[in-house]
Amino acid sequence: MAGRQVVVIGAHPDDELLGAGATIARHARAGDDVHAVIVADGAGSRYPAEAAATLEKQARRAAEVVGLASLRLLALPDQRLDTVPLIELTQQLEAILDDIGPGVVYTHFPEDVNDDHRIVARCAWVACRPYRRQRLGMFAVFETPSSTEWAWPLPGTPLQPSLFVDVTDTIDVKVAAMECYETELRDYPHPRSSRALRERAAYWGSHIGRPAAEPFLVLRQVV
Numbered sequence: 001m002a003g004r005q006v007v008v009i010g011a012h013p014d015d016e017l018l019g020a021g022a023t024i025a026r027h028a029r030a031g032d033d034v035h036a037v038i039v040a041d042g043a044g045s046r047y048p049a050e051a052a053a054t055l056e057k058q059a060r061r062a063a064e065v066v067g068l069a070s071l072r073l074l075a076l077p078d079q080r081l082d083t084v085p086l087i088e089l090t091q092q093l094e095a096i097l098d099d100i101g102p103g104v105v106y107t108h109f110p111e112d113v114n115d116d117h118r119i120v121a122r123c124a125w126v127a128c129r130p131y132r133r134q135r136l137g138m139f140a141v142f143e144t145p146s147s148t149e150w151a152w153p154l155p156g157t158p159l160q161p162s163l164f165v166d167v168t169d170t171i172d173v174k175v176a177a178m179e180c181y182e183t184e185l186r187d188y189p190h191p192r193s194s195r196a197l198r199e200r201a202a203y204w205g206s207h208i209g210r211p212a213a214e215p216f217l218v219l220r221q222v223v
Contacts, residue, residue, distance in 0.1 A: 006030045006104045011120040035069055037074065058182065065173065065180060106140055160218055167201060167214050
């Protein structure tokens, strides 16, 4: 069904691609308007302050490759989202979602090892509560390679997908967009290498008899 408003909410630049890049490229090809919200600047905890501008340029190049209708960069402190009151981040997300009126929202798996991911997932979930977001048809969470699989190995914490999206035709778009993030891409066998991303898509594709897939856990769906 084309013509929907789709939002992907990521904690850092490149998270929008690592988790759902090929899926949002598929949405864009189908005629949906896809919007990305990136919450933190992605640079403050690892790079010099001026690197935030570099990451923004990379994010905008990646957005063009994947076909985003809009990209919103909140530029909150990297790896310090725990210093931002949850209500403030939730209200920022609410305002953006009010403006877009999404039918589909994708965000992080709430049990990732990265605390920024967990906080974004929590605030996105609150911002999408049913009586606030009645037009929302699906809320789903994605894995983020180099975070989801490194979470504490406690019972019930691994991502157990309930939705597999066939991305055979768009995995190349995901990888090309990810390669715009020159500062974030890593050498194989790192999970954020181009080869590992293809292998991961092939692994999930093997679950459904397709060459490539991206997995999601659907937390709410209204049909």
